[in-house]
Amino acid sequence: MRPENTPEDPMALPASRTYIDVHILQTVPPANLNRDDQGNPKEAYFGGVRRSRVSSQAWKRATRTHFTERLPRQDLATRTRRVAAALAEQIADGKACDDESAARLANALLAPLKISAGKKEGDTAYLFFYGRRQLAAVASLVRDRAAELVALDDTALAEEIKKLPVQEKFSSGHPVDVALFGRMVADIPALNVDAATQVAHALSTHAVELEFDYFTAVDDEQKKGEETGAGMIGTIGYNSATLYRYASVGLHQLRENLSDDEATVSAVEEFLTSFARSMPTGYGNSFAHRTLPSLVAVVVRTDQPVNLVSAFEEPIAVTSGIAAASARSLAQEHARAVRAWGDTPALTALCHTFDESDDTAKLLESAFGEAVAFPELLSRVRAHLAEVPQRAAR
Structure with a gap:
């Protein structure tokens, strides 16, 4: 037994x-x-x-x-709500397409991930922690085909994007800071990194x-003899x-x-x-x-x-x-x-x-x-x- x-x-x-x-x-x-x-x-x-x-x-x-x-900057991660704008910038790099077309492609690439949208247009609902090389890899999926993909209507574009390994690019090749500190994406458990x-x-x-530091700041342009007192007064707590x-x-x-x-x-x-x-x-x-x-x-x-x-x-x-x-x-x-x-x-x-x-x-x-x-x-x-x-x- x-x-x-x-x-x-x-x-x-x-x-x-x-x-x-x-x-x-x-x-x-x-x-x-x-x-x-x-x-x-x-x-x-x-x-x-x-x-x-x-x-x-x-x-x-x-x-x-x-x-x-x-x-090196490219070997590290960044954390932002503006991942769509960052991706669009990567797609447009090298003049693959104009800024408006790059933004459309970026949104299409991120759509299958179903990350919750934030209050501001283009923002995610929470900070997304990703490697700069990971984002560059996602952008490379469409950069060489930008003109062809931009010519498609929204439905056809979405179908083409579904064929691309977007999630896989964000799930591999983690930079050192993501590997050390992890990543949580509430909407997409598959993107989580322990x-x-x-x-x-x-x-x-x-x-x-x-303790408290009571400080004053003097107005350098204050007219001597005509004005008195500090230009600013405040306190800072410290220990x-x-x-x-x-x-x-x-x-x-x-x-x-x-x-x-x-x-x-x-x-x-x-x-x-x-x-x-x-x-x-x-x-x-x-x-x-x-x-x-x-x-x-x-x-x-x-x-x-x-x-x-x-x-x-x-x-x-x-x-x-x-x-x-x-x-x-x-x-x-x-x-x-x-x-x-x-x-x-x-x-x-x-x-x-x-x-x-x-x-x-x-x-x-x-x-x-x-x-x-x-x-x-x-x-x-x-x-x-x-x-x-x-x-x-x-």
């Missing part, structure tokens, strides 16, 4: 799973990175106290924006208090914090989305780089808040993602050295989790800026291994992940 829950087909066994957990500690000066509906920094209660919070959406957006500084990345809301490791940031990349899902081993490993490297180096831009000109992390720890696991935010359930209470105290707490929580659950990571890699001779550095090394520079951390992760398919095949 076959044991319970054993697949009848040996090939039906689940694929091996690999998760790349990223733990970051980053100290931010007075800032308003991510506003709530009142214009103040977002917050959350955790461990019984108020914490500074930066939403996962804000940091994912910052990460995607950082991609544009490193990768996200390979989970990003947590960043939380301060300690309690915070909301300062040492943030714990966490994200996890499912290598198996990313591989499924990209269908290529080398591209998958490269995508992880790009994500680690951009997630660590990016920063939300809220009120950036007012606070110049951009900093680099004081700690980046990467843990490769084959069991499940593990967020270590419980290290800060009891808020860090020191009035100075918060980053170092947070690092010690993180190292202890990681060591406790490994010891209690017995889930030894496949790889740990560490980069930090603490004095290598003090207790913080020693505790981090005992938990995450030898500290290295960030480029070396990336190299170690890449080398390990490049061998994952071979190990899984054994």
Whole structure:
């Protein structure tokens, strides 16, 4: 008799799973990175106290924006309601037809997808996340036949468009940002892409208090001696914090989305780089808040993602050295989790800026291994992940 829950087909066994957990500690000066509906920094209660919070959406957006500084524009995605206009521009490129004919062809190409229309003519009801190369591939389906297709009436044109693999073009060749962050199209489940990345809301490791900056602006053309007072008065809410940031990349899902081993490993490297180096831009000109992390720890696991935010359930209470105290707490929580659950990571890699001779550095090394520079951390992760398919095949 076959044991319970054993697949009848040996090939039906689940694929091996690999998760790349990223733990970051980053100290931010007075800032308003991510506003709530009142214009103040977002917050959350955790461990019984108020914490500074930066939403996962804000940091994912910052990460995607950082991609544009490193990768060719055509290799990335864009998210817009104006997909029809963008497609029409691609069709008209090279003078295949005039703008009006290109718009007609674009609408005909998108019609079979049955994406809900928005309130404005030409807009979709929601933001559509697609690769620029995917859109170019859809445009290429009709560009060379533009004159022939434009000459057809609407019914005949629709019949010709039905023969074209429009949905297939949007369902393959995903760019790195779609493969990492996924895509949901409520009307067309077949176009959905399961996200390979989970990003947590960043939380301060300690309690915070909301503060306000009262500012005035002077009218430079105000006549001296005749007019008094400020040209503008206002307030900006802000706080300062040492943030714990966490994200996890499912290598198996990313591989499924990209269908290529080398591209998958490269995508992880790009994500680690951009997630660590990016920063939300809220009120950036007012606070110049951009900093680099004081700690980046990467843990490769084959069991499940593990967020270590419980290290800060009891808020860090020191009035100075918060980053170092947070690092010690993180190292202890990681060591406790490994010891209690017995889930030894496949790889740990560490980069930090603490004095290598003090207790913080020693505790981090005992938990995450030898500290290295960030480029070396990336190299170690890449080398390990490049061998994952071979190990899984054994």
